[in-house]
Amino acid sequence: TCRSTRQLQFTLRKPLTKTPFTFMWRAMKLWQILALDVMIGAAMGPFKYMPQHKAAVCACAKCGTTSLFEYLYEEEFNATWPASRAELHVLSSPLWRGAFVLAKEPEEKKRIMEEEFSFALVRDPKERLISAWRSKFTCEAEQYGRDPGTDVYPKLLLRLANRTDDRTCLDMHEFFELLSLVHRAGLAAKLDQHIIPQDLACFDAFPPEQWSEVTSIENPDAFVALGKQVNASSLKVLHEHALNVPAKLSPYADRILDEITRREYEVIGPYLQEPRHNSKRMEATRSTRRLRA
Numbered sequence: 001t002c003r004s005t006r007q008l009q010f011t012l013r014k015p016l017t018k019t020p021f022t023f024m025w026r027a028m029k030l031w032q033i034l035a036l037d038v039m040i041g042a043a044m045g046p047f048k049y050m051p052q053h054k055a056a057v058c059a060c061a062k063c064g065t066t067s068l069f070e071y072l073y074e075e076e077f078n079a080t081w082p083a084s085r086a087e088l089h090v091l092s093s094p095l096w097r098g099a100f101v102l103a104k105e106p107e108e109k110k111r112i113m114e115e116e117f118s119f120a121l122v123r124d125p126k127e128r129l130i131s132a133w134r135s136k137f138t139c140e141a142e143q144y145g146r147d148p149g150t151d152v153y154p155k156l157l158l159r160l161a162n163r164t165d166d167r168t169c170l171d172m173h174e175f176f177e178l179l180s181l182v183h184r185a186g187l188a189a190k191l192d193q194h195i196i197p198q199d200l201a202c203f204d205a206f207p208p209e210q211w212s213e214v215t216s217i218e219n220p221d222a223f224v225a226l227g228k229q230v231n232a233s234s235l236k237v238l239h240e241h242a243l244n245v246p247a248k249l250s251p252y253a254d255r256i257l258d259e260i261t262r263r264e265y266e267v268i269g270p271y272l273q274e275p276r277h278n279s280k281r282m283e284a285t286r287s288t289r290r291l292r293a
Contacts, residue, residue, distance in 0.1 A: 047205075048091060049103045049112060053230045056103070056112050058202035059121035061193040062128045062135075064217025065089060067237060068121055071223060072099070075232040109205065118211045119226045120202045122268045123218070125261035129179070130172075132194040139169035156192055157182070172249075176256040183260045197260075199267040207267070214271040 048057045050072075057072075059065045069088050073081050076099050081088050083095060091100040103109050112118070134144040136153040151168035158165060161181040170178065179195065182188060189200045208214045213225040220237065227235040249257070 047103055047109055047202075048100045050099060050230070051101055052099070054116040055226070055229050056109075056116065056118040057100075057226070058119070058211075060123070060128070060196070060198050060201045061089075062132045062195075063121050063123040063198070064222075064237075065121070067217060068223075071227075071232075071234075071237065072230065075227070075230055075234070106205075113206050113210055117225075117229045118206075118213070119229070120208065120211045120214045121222070122198055122202070122214060122216050122271055124216070124272055125198065125264040125268075126257050128198075129176075129195060129257065129261070133170070133172055133175045136194055137170045137175050139171060141169070153192060153194070157195075160187055160190055161185075173253055176253055176260070179260050180256050188260075197264050199264050203267055208271055214268070216272050218272075 049055070050057060057068075059068050066085055066088065069091075070081055073079070073088070073096070077097070081095075083093075087093055087095065092102075103112060135147045136150045137157070138144045138146050140146075154168055154170050155166060157170070157175075157178050158167065161178045162185075163178070179191075182191060188197055189204075191197075193201070202211075215222045215225075217237065221235070223232070223237045224235045226232075
């Protein structure tokens with residue numbers, strides 16, 4: 001991605017110890033980071049299409065994607081996911097057997113959105129950022145259950161905020177402060193998939209009102225419309241969020257969160273309480289299918 005390339009170029013400009021071994025080691029590590037970022041970006045991009053069910057699916061990272069993809073895999077193949085959770089999100093994996101394809105062309109995306117079923121999963125913006133900090137950024141890894149192998153995420157955020165330190169963890173206040181710097185610099189669209197604002201992910205090209213269904217993973221009926229579309233045997237969502245964060249954030253942290261999530265709440269706020277069905281949009285989709293039949 002362009003963002004990953006810029007991060008790579010920025011890192012390569014850092015002073016290197018003048019030994020071939022050090023240069024090779026750093027170059028290998030950088031390309032591993034780039035490959036990981038590209039892989040996850042491709043797997044978790046804002047528009048995925050299930051051609052066999054004529055359904056477009058979008059869900060931001062930290063919005064309940066593990067529950068969503070486990071549900072779809074079990075319904076599609078009548079089996080539980082057989083590999084790691086990390087690979088679950090790589091929808092190009094052979095284990096998915098081509099269930100998802102990436103719609104790249106704008107005209108194709110527009111046609112799908114106008115003629116077929118579309119489903120977007122959202123999450124409360126503040127809860128999502130706190131969850132992302134806990135799983136990818138915190139220095140108290142044992143207390144909050146931080147995911148292993150996530151040292152790259154603090155580094156990417158620090159560099160995007162134009163900070164030169166190379167730390168692998170951040171306390172909560174510093175995490176929020178760095179996000180604020182990135183937002184104020186107009187670089188929010190370059191944040192990684194776990195912390196990019198939802199209005200710049202699923203709804204960058206198509207606003208919520210253009211989707212057939214927009215819902216939060218917290219809703220017990222979140223998967224009802226999607227389940228019917230994919231002919232699922234179960235329509236119930238099983239999902240838990242264990243935030244395990246301080247019971248009350250400081251006024252300072254609250255102010256920063258209010259600042260950096262204001263636009264997200266304006267865009268997706270109405271969809272956080274209960275599933276919103278775009279009845280006119282869904283009827284238009286059915287009419288188009290009848291005309292094509």
